[in-house]
Amino acid sequence: MQRITISVDEELLGLVDGLCARRGYASRSEAIRDILRETQAREAAAGDGDAPCVAALSYVYEHGTRDLARRLTSAQHHHHDLSVATMHVHLDREECLEVAVLKGRLSEVRAFGDSLVTQRGVRLGHLHLVRVAGHRHSHDPQR
Template sequence: MQRITISIDDDLLDTIDRLSARRGYASRSEALRDIVREAVTREQSAEAEDAPCLATLTYVYEHETRDLASRLTRAQHHRHDLSVATLHVHVDEHECLEVAVLKGSVREVTTFADGVTTQRGVRLGALQIVPAVGHAGHAHDHQT
């Protein structure tokens, strides 16, 4: 492991310290390593559109929006090959939250997520992509 020195402004350092305390990091170094790893993973995912990934797509939608629930269901059935599981939560009498666990290429997952989150009536949407890597950094498939 290498030791480095960085210069950082006081406000940003305060933010890192609050993050470290909230998440329970033992040191600033651990927090910064995780922040850098997350940025590297995000960058690699964006560059590798054909790479396999796992992802969660989380979105909130107004279930009373005309035909939205059926459009979302059709989109999921149309790309059933990407779907691992979906969790549906009734937030209140007007809104639902869904979390879809997806598996496919970065391009396929991103295209699917864009198609869902741009629907009229979908208020919030977030896609979290995790590269599908197994042992020693190689793509890994658990199917037999």
Template sequence: MQRISITIDDDLLAGIDALSELRGYSSRSEAVRDIVRERLVQEAGPKGEDMSCVAALSYVYEHETRELSKRLTATQHHHHDLSISTLHVHLSDADCLEVTVLKGKTSEVQAFADAVISQRGVRHGQLNIIPASEDGSAGEHD
């Protein structure tokens, strides 16, 4: 591990300290490392290296939208190699929340998420990608 020094303005440092306290980081260094890791994953995105990842796709949909449940299930079956598990929650008479855990290459995971989120009747969708080694481990905090 390398030790570096940075110059940072007071307001930005106050923000890091607030984030550290809010999330329970043991040090500023750990907070900064996580911020940088998160940004690197965001920047890699579709144009970056096609790395192995684990991901959580969460989305809210109107279960009575014509054939939507059937289309979502078909999408998951067509990508059975990516989908590890899905949690289904009834939010109201009209809405359901699903959280799907995925594992694979970032491009494949992103394509799967896009195919789900773009369906008519899916109101909200978010994909959280976490880089992983080939064996699926997501690494540890230092």
């Protein structure tokens, strides 16, 4: 591991120290390494649309919005080849949280995620993409 020295202003140092306190990092170095890994993953996810990836798609939606639950379910069935698993949580009388684990080509996963979170009545959508090596698994006939 390499040791480096960086200079940051007081405001940025306060952000790092706050992150360390909130998340329980043992050192500033651990926090900065995680920040760099997150940046690397985000930039890699923006790359080649044919690259294989896994993703966690989370969104909150108003279940009372006309026909929304049916449209979301229909979209998931239409893209069954990308869906690994979905969890549905009732947050309160009006809102639900869904978390879907997806796997496929980056461009297809991103397009599917966008098609869900842009539906009227869906709020707080987030797609966390992670590129994966393209090696074949014995139980994965697509590769």
